[in-house]
Amino acid sequence: MRALLFLLALLAGCGEVWNDPYPAAERGENILYSVFANRPKHLDPASSYTVDEALFTRQIYEPPLGYHYLKRPYELIPLTALEIPKPREIDGGRFTVYEIRIRPGIRYQPHPAFVAENLSLDRVKIKNLKSPYALPLASRELTSDDYIYQIKRLAHPQLHSPILGLMEEYIVGLKEFEGRLQKENKGGWLDLRQFPLEGVERVDAYTYRVTLKGRYPQFVYWLAMPFFAPVPWEADQFFQQAGMAQRNFTLDWWPIGTGAYMLSENDPNSRMVLARNPNFHGALYPSEGKKGDAQRGLLADAGKPVPFIDRAVFTREKEGIPLWNKFLQGYYDSSGIGSDNFDQAVRVSVEGDATLAPQMEERGIRLDTAVAPTVYYLGANWLDPVVGGDSERARKLRQALAIAIDWEEYLSIFSNNRGIASHSPLPPGFFGFREGAEGINPLTHEWQDGKAHRRPLEAAKKLLAEAGYPDGRDAKTGQPLLLYLDTTQRGPSDKSEIDWWRKQFAKLSIQFEPRQTDWNRFQEKLRKGSVQLFIAGWNSDYPDPENFMFLLHGPQSRVKSGGENSTNYANPEFDALFERMRDMPNSPERQKLIDRMTDILRRDAPWIGGFHPKNYALFHSWLGNAKASEMTDNYLQYLRVDPAKREAARRAWNGPVLWPLALILVLLAGSIIPAVVGYRKRERMAARPAG
């Protein structure tokens, strides 16, 4: 026992931490430590579309365009392109041409696909491969053919690109091209270079043109997404070799790009590692930012070549408790804040301002917040006979509900005030969003003392009476008004939220019935239009007002055309304005159209209020240049870590506490004594007479 205690004391005295989850060899290295919760489903740029996947794909693939790291509102910048392409209309506006010129001299990461012998490997060799990177590696220069090849891949029958349907509406000849590939597809490698695509044309080794039907100004935003990143044909041929898929060696799991990082370790069950791409063409840290960025030290590295970090280790954490504790122990460099930890991390003042809790400040942790380009809303199905349609009765009912349902209270109770009640579909930071008094919905709010205040309940009751439901009863039949809310919240923990919804309707004496269902059935009901009221959300693809307003565009009705307009809202005036606004560049005229569209939406209220969530991010003091961002997903190259500072903090925060171990051992030993005494006593006991 004494020896054990001595050993424990010796180990503690070594100054080593025992709970470090990383190999000792990594200590002091220029590595970023982060997490991922859900394993990515696709890393192929033709199929990848989710935030979980963007965490990796955006560091590896380089589409022609990207977003400025610091500027807000988000601003497009060239990545591999020489400039942002200007649309050129031809045939009197029937077609639009985008000519994209890429920089010469950009090279791919080292990859086995660029070695000719690796394109005809035998099955046994593939079977014994531990990683594709175990093969000889090479690189080659990026050319416009690679961008063209990838656009063709969007129509590949086996890749199921989520944007194929949308792009077929715009890229000339893509639909016919897809039909041809369907016929040609016999399994195995389909060499897309053999099949011309009418709307995508090679000009020279560094220039290509994309021809669109009509106008589509938002196309440039798609050029900033991995769907339009280059893929070399060699990679497709390499991974299509027999036996590769059985070893999980596919482009879907082993991406190849020209970005600042390459995927060096790929275990989506446990850990993904990005390593610096030795062939990266180089980029500079931005010299301009948003107001206040310089004071926050975000311009200290202005003009310096990036990336700063050598490797990024992403560990899979499925549960919130280990993630949070490892962040506090210094084993993750940044973290979000879950509801369970919010009170521990953040203090919210009476005015609603969030500041860090003292124990976080003591550790030098920084807080950054950003309103997400997302909206959650209570939708009213336009096809429903009670809450939907263009009648005055239904409109006033929706307006009454829009006043009565207190989204500010909802955010306060269920989201720690992490969000702002929406007054229009557009979140802050988007062109068309209006701040302050002119940005409020005058039907639901009033501007007083520099703040938006929800209108009193009496206004809602008045509207309800005007709708023909005084005191929540149908004035004609006397029957109580019963409304249904379709929701996917059906667990025991959701009861409080359902109770809150019941309370909101009860304010107007409206009877309320939740229809709780699983996600699949909910989606089916939306498709069939058999919902009445429902909660839905949208996370934008790009920072353009079109990407929110289209959710209310009549021709994109979910029931009628399978589109994203889940409320099936249809207003000819709104639709006409949308179609004009969609094709315009940002300008005062466009702002006017958006203002008018917003007024129509406020009056019609197909969305009965909602909110834009606010994301909170925590950064340790050794993580530099970190900024909460929702669009600039290729952030990794801009970050900087101070490994020595991190190492010192980890040692200070994680010294093993050994006395409880010693105490447990003593207690265990102590508890054995009565057992030993009892055993001996029994063994020595003389026989006793029965009875």
Place this chain on the structure above:
Amino acid sequence: MLAYLVRRVLYAIPILIGVNLITFALFFVVNTPDDMARMQLGSKRVTPEAIEKWKAERGYDLPLLWNSGAAGAAKATQTIFFQKSAKLFVFEFGASEDQRDIGTEIRARMWPSLALALPVFLVGLAVCITFALLMAFFRASYLDLSGVVLCVAMMSISTLFYIIGGQYIASKLWHLVPISGYAGGLDAQRFLVLPVVIGVVSGIGASSRWYRTIFLEEIGKDYVRTARAKGLAEGTVLFRHVLKNALIPILTGVVVVIPLLFLGSLLSESFFGIPGLGSYTIDAIQAQDFAVVRSMVFIGSLLYIAGLILTDISYTVVDPRIQLQ
């Protein structure tokens, strides 16, 4: 015995078909092929054509159980059930819905599962049997009563509480081990200490109480009285005679779970970040990945049947009077 084993293996075939059928029915009552396609393709911008293409490519455009449009045997074979289930019997699991090879995943993930489950099983068995024997030794004393109360208390606590409490105390407060994570090779031990301790401690209550009951029943038998009358020490009586004779009921519960150790623990693997088959199954259920779910249920059934056969064989080892015919 060989004839018995062959018979048992043959019995396994209809059982496996039945399990497959039930899994299939349960899965497709909740999820339609359209739901699966939407889950894989995402909920944004998915067109009905894309869903139809996804289904056609993966064979989910066929009827579920009976293809009335086909002729002859194809009525049964040209169905989702047959196409997806038949290959399992030759251990061809195919690819998951996100196109990763299931066989490769299982081979990679079973080792972390085993690395956690095997020590929990072995250490837990040793601790629980020893503790139960001690309670039996001190039967009807305050020590025995305290032990039983402790067991009841321990078995009343949820496993989740042990896990969260263990992580909080051992890792957060005392900084003794990593709170979660995994590494291959010998480095795995750092990550396994805490889940193994928690796995053992959380199982002590129920197992020890059950073993105690078995031992107490055995202690009252004539051969024990004879052993004592011979003058054997109580420890020898318990460990050499009682334990041996109490093995049949213990083996019934223990041997059957040995093959299932490969499948890992659903809860522990999720909380401790161990990339085993337990968390693989949970992920697949959440992602509506039928290919993985049916493979895991098939393997689970197969291992369970193997466990039952092993149990029967183990009876013949510990009791020579038993013969398998």
